[in-house]
Amino acid sequence: MKTGQEQSTKDLLQVSAYIDNALSPKENAEFEAHLAASPDLQQQVLEYKRLKAALRALPQKKSPRNFTLAPGKVKAARKTPRLAPAFSLATAGVAIMLMLTFAGEFILGGRVSLATESMPVPEMKMLEAVDNAEPAEPLIIFWGNEGAVGKGGGSEVVMGLGGGPMMGSEGPFTMPETEIERQVLPEEPPVAIQAQEGDPRETVIYGLQLEAEANDAAKNGVLSRVFQAMRGWPTIRWVQVGLGTLLLATGVTALVLWLGKRR
Amino acid sequence: MDEQYLIQSALKGDMDAFNRLVLAYQDMAFNTAYRIMGESHAAEDATQDAFISMYQKLQTYRGGSFKAWILRIVTNACYDELRRRQRRPVTPLEPEDDDGEVIESPKWMEDSTAGPDEQVDNAELENAIQHCLENLDVDFRTVVVLVDVSGEDYQTVSNIIHKPLGTVKSRLARARQKLQDCLRGFWELLPARYRLNGEEL
Numbered sequence: 001m002k003t004g005q006e007q008s009t010k011d012l013l014q015v016s017a018y019i020d021n022a023l024s025p026k027e028n029a030e031f032e033a034h035l036a037a038s039p040d041l042q043q044q045v046l047e048y049k050r051l052k053a054a055l056r057a058l059p060q061k062k063s064p065r066n067f068t069l070a071p072g073k074v075k076a077a078r079k080t081p082r083l084a085p086a087f088s089l090a091t092a093g094v095a096i097m098l099m100l101t102f103a104g105e106f107i108l109g110g111r112v113s114l115a116t117e118s119m120p121v122p123e124m125k126m127l128e129a130v131d132n133a134e135p136a137e138p139l140i141i142f143w144g145n146e147g148a149v150g151k152g153g154g155s156e157v158v159m160g161l162g163g164g165p166m167m168g169s170e171g172p173f174t175m176p177e178t179e180i181e182r183q184v185l186p187e188e189p190p191v192a193i194q195a196q197e198g199d200p201r202e203t204v205i206y207g208l209q210l211e212a213e214a215n216d217a218a219k220n221g222v223l224s225r226v227f228q229a230m231r232g233w234p235t236i237r238w239v240q241v242g243l244g245t246l247l248l249a250t251g252v253t254a255l256v257l258w259l260g261k262r263r
Numbered sequence: 264m265d266e267q268y269l270i271q272s273a274l275k276g277d278m279d280a281f282n283r284l285v286l287a288y289q290d291m292a293f294n295t296a297y298r299i300m301g302e303s304h305a306a307e308d309a310t311q312d313a314f315i316s317m318y319q320k321l322q323t324y325r326g327g328s329f330k331a332w333i334l335r336i337v338t339n340a341c342y343d344e345l346r347r348r349q350r351r352p353v354t355p356l357e358p359e360d361d362d363g364e365v366i367e368s369p370k371w372m373e374d375s376t377a378g379p380d381e382q383v384d385n386a387e388l389e390n391a392i393q394h395c396l397e398n399l400d401v402d403f404r405t406v407v408v409l410v411d412v413s414g415e416d417y418q419t420v421s422n423i424i425h426k427p428l429g430t431v432k433s434r435l436a437r438a439r440q441k442l443q444d445c446l447r448g449f450w451e452l453l454p455a456r457y458r459l460n461g462e463e464l
Contacts (some may be wrong), residue, residue, distance in 0.1 A: 009436075016436035020410070022417055047443055050450070055411035055442075058389055063293035064307060067314045068282040 015044050019052060087254035094250055098243040105236055266329055274321055281321070285314050288330065291413070292337045298408040299341040301397040305348060306341075313340035328419065335423040338405055345401060395445035403438035410435055 014031050017023050023031060035041050266287075272280035292313055297306035313336045324332055396404055402424075409420045410431075421431045 012440055013432060013436045016439055017432055020417070020435075022432070048439055051439055051443055051446070052411050054388060054392060055407070056414065058298070058392060058412060059385075060290060061294040061297045061303075061306075063289045063310065064303065066286065067289045067292075067311055068285050069278065069314060069318055071278055 011041060011044070015041065015048055019045060019048050084254060084257035087250050087257055091247060091250040091254050094243055094247045098240065098247060101236060101240050101243065270321070270324065270329065273318075281318055284329075285317075288333050289314070291330070292333060295334060295337050295408060295413055296341050298393075298396065298412050299338070299401070299405055300344065301393060305344055309340040309344040310337065312344065313337040316340060331415065331419045331423060334409065334413065334415065334419075338409070338423055341405070342401070391446060391449050392442070395442050398445060399438055399441055403434050403441065406431055406434040407438040407442065411439075 014023065014027070014034075018028070018031055018035075035045065266284070269280045269284050273284060289310065293306055293310045296309040296313070297303060300306045300309060313333070316339075317333060317336050320336070396408070399407070405424060406420060409415045409423060410417070415423070417428055417431050417435075421428045424431070426434075
């Protein structure tokens with residue numbers, strides 16, 4: 001007689017289905033023809049039937065107690081936290097994503113890492129120019145001489161820009177536009193500069209800076225450059241900051257939930 | 264017992280109606296859990312979890328066999344309990360006598376209708392079968408318990424374990440063969456009704 005291992009898998013499947021009457025009529029007829037010619041298969045059928053009978057005859061275990069529910073019990077069960085595993089999983093997922101962004105940045109090298117490199121070229125050049133520029137003496141124009149009082153006036157001798165000789169009868173002299181353009185204009189928006197007390201320069205010149213104000217502007221320029229650099233962060237940096245924050249939040253929540261569950 | 268009426272009442276929040284359903288099915292649920300888990304305390308935990316889960320999921324019952332629906336929940340509870348016990352193994356609680364010795368044939372195994380010899384034989388057979396069941400992979404064990412112990416048909420078992428019919432047939436055949444191999448040599452020691460003495464098919 002063949003043992004279980006020696007019987008073909010198909011035979012075993014058919015014997016098992018046959019004793020449960022789970023074969024189709026056609027399969028059943030074919031199997032019975034096969035069975036009639038095989039004593040081993042007949043023995044197998046008998047053994048399976050005996051096994052099935054023994055399993056069916058196992059005593060039914062009575063429940064050792066009643067499993068009826070009290071309302072409070074169900075409420076407590078509903079509160080059972082199942083969020084801790086979810087948050088742990090989320091923390092792990094976020095950590096992996098964060099590592100992937102760092103790995104991606106490392107692999108891609110300098111293409112995405114430096115903020116200034118992601119800026120448009122003219123903007124970069126402007127920053128370089130500011131870095132390399134020598135602090136220039138502010139252009140100061142003394143308006144008029146002792147004889148000139150008030151704005152817009154001028155003596156017969158031109159001492160600087162903005163003035164105009166009172167020569168001729170065609171009216172005030174006007175500087176050609178091309179010459180105006182050649183003048184270095186500050187990058188800062190024009191501000192009204194008041195002459196300090198006691199300063200011999202009594203007049204107010206629009207569009208010019210005093211030295212102290214120029215220093216303040218330089219300090220503000222550093223802050224503005226830092227801020228500008230932050231604004232110029234590539235998207236990946238913001239993603240990393242976001243993932244880091246999320247990692248912290250999910251990690252702390254998971255920890256709190258696990259600790260609460262243990263109590 | 265009007266099962267449908269009790270289910271409808273339970274759905275409306277009637278705890279008494281729900282508990283009447285629990286009382287009607289708790290033996291069946293515990294027995295199935297016991298055969299899958301192989302241990303009384305574990306089966307108790309799984310059964311309790313199953314009934315709590317049943318109360319919480321009652322809204323998802325969409326008609327059909329209520330028994331099969333409960334069996335699905337019990338089976339899932341057993342899987343959960345087994346996973347939990349794999350993570351945190353516990354020492355099985357064998358019945359012990361006053362001296363701390365393990366009782367091989369505890370009182371609850373006894374069949375009061377059988378004579379003393381037959382009771383011993385039945386207990387031996389049950390122990391042997393339970394031992395062999397526990398040696399099966401849980402997926403095979405579940406199928407053989409549902410079909411051969413609980414008496415469910417293939418289609419119902421397929422619905423309970425969410426597997427195709429072919430998988431159920433295959434797992435059952437393999438489980439039976441493994442049980443057969445495990446019990447080989449044991450049958451001749453058992454009562455005459457389990458012996459194959461030139462039986463006809």
